Amino acid sequence: MSEVTSGVFKQSHSQLILNRSLSGAVGMVCDVRLGILLACEIALLTAKANFFDILQILLTMAMSWLPLHLFSKFPQALVNGFYFPLSDLAISVILIFSLRENYYGIQHLLFAYILTSALLEGLLVNLSYKVIWSSAVIVALALSRSQSQTLATSLTVFVVLSLGVVFAIVLGDRLRSQFEDIDRLTEETMSIRAEERALAERLVIARDLHDSLAKSVHGIRMLAETLTADLEETQHQDSTLSRTLFESADEASREARLILDGLRVSEQEQSSLLDRLTEQACRWGARTGIEVKCSQTGSTSIIEPISSEMGWHIQRILGEILTNVEKHAHASKVFLNLSVDSKSFTLDTRDNGTGLPFGDDCTPADGHYGIAGMFERAHILNAILTIDGHSAAGGVNTVLTVPLDSLDSVEGAA
Numbered sequence: 001m002s003e004v005t006s007g008v009f010k011q012s013h014s015q016l017i018l019n020r021s022l023s024g025a026v027g028m029v030c031d032v033r034l035g036i037l038l039a040c041e042i043a044l045l046t047a048k049a050n051f052f053d054i055l056q057i058l059l060t061m062a063m064s065w066l067p068l069h070l071f072s073k074f075p076q077a078l079v080n081g082f083y084f085p086l087s088d089l090a091i092s093v094i095l096i097f098s099l100r101e102n103y104y105g106i107q108h109l110l111f112a113y114i115l116t117s118a119l120l121e122g123l124l125v126n127l128s129y130k131v132i133w134s135s136a137v138i139v140a141l142a143l144s145r146s147q148s149q150t151l152a153t154s155l156t157v158f159v160v161l162s163l164g165v166v167f168a169i170v171l172g173d174r175l176r177s178q179f180e181d182i183d184r185l186t187e188e189t190m191s192i193r194a195e196e197r198a199l200a201e202r203l204v205i206a207r208d209l210h211d212s213l214a215k216s217v218h219g220i221r222m223l224a225e226t227l228t229a230d231l232e233e234t235q236h237q238d239s240t241l242s243r244t245l246f247e248s249a250d251e252a253s254r255e256a257r258l259i260l261d262g263l264r265v266s267e268q269e270q271s272s273l274l275d276r277l278t279e280q281a282c283r284w285g286a287r288t289g290i291e292v293k294c295s296q297t298g299s300t301s302i303i304e305p306i307s308s309e310m311g312w313h314i315q316r317i318l319g320e321i322l323t324n325v326e327k328h329a330h331a332s333k334v335f336l337n338l339s340v341d342s343k344s345f346t347l348d349t350r351d352n353g354t355g356l357p358f359g360d361d362c363t364p365a366d367g368h369y370g371i372a373g374m375f376e377r378a379h380i381l382n383a384i385l386t387i388d389g390h391s392a393a394g395g396v397n398t399v400l401t402v403p404l405d406s407l408d409s410v411e412g413a414a
Helices: 020-046 051-073 075-080 083-098 103-124 127-148 151-233 239-264 273-288 308-329 369-380
Strands: 291-297 333-340 344-351 384-388 397-403
Touching: 020 051, 020 103, 020 151, 051 083, 083 103, 083 127, 103 127, 103 151, 127 151, 151 239, 151 308, 273 291, 273 308, 273 333, 308 333, 308 344, 308 369, 308 397, 369 384
Parallel strands: 291 333
Antiparallel strands: 333 344, 344 397, 384 397
């Protein structure tokens, strides 16, 4: 037994955390922090504070600008790394302890800076770093308050600031979730619009093909059929050649109808892939006289709705399988099983014929372009296509396994 495999499952992508909306929010929070620090710097200069405090604010302004710059260049490194939350924590703790003197209300500006930093942490970092950052800041606030004010005042300020820090982090986390939902909905909308444009283009192509090529092919088929009937009736020596011409024209006409049907499929008609594939196989069986036994396993709701492009590729693969059975297998039965589980959709066909006429090697050699087309479509689907030219049960066994996340993708669709 020989097996040929094409394509691999598309690797699952991690959920996108960063998007344009989130980038805008990060930029806004960073700008607010810079504004607060600038106000602190002005207050220190006005109060003629010591040089160390003034220099410290200048350095903090540079560090506060850094997240915005890094976010635009290396977003994943900023979100997943520990450098930003720990460095921002160090800056916040230093500011809490060093700016305890209330230069023209600088304490209020410091508290505003801490709250905006908490909001930024909620937007960017993961849960563990949020807990570490907020806990350390709350402890630093408690220690600084206990050294500068009376117990009652310190306790009140500590509770208010602690609640503010927690609220700001929770708010940042909620905002990030909202931005992620917005980004996801935007991508889904763009995908739907792309599907609609593709459907409109297919309808235009289908109409043009029907008005030109399909009618011409059908006319050639009718002429070939009439010619064949006349030559066979008179037992003309060219009747065999005429019969071959008619069969070729008939096959071309069927292919044209199949292509037109696929191009005209709307998104609503794509709502049941399994039923559509079953109907396709049954129509083929009725036309060829080959018995078709179909079975389905699993719930169709798992894979619906699907991309019309992906459904079309699967239909064309099944069509090529059935065409090969009709041409080469000399089979009387075809077994079609369609199964769905939590990870993949599987199309499994088997016939009771003589097997592949060109051996177990299923590569598209010597003009076997139909099989080559099947593998190309499997690659577009990120699927696994396996062809057993001489199965143990007899005949050809073809299995197409498509990951579910490929069924709603239009990437690479032809």
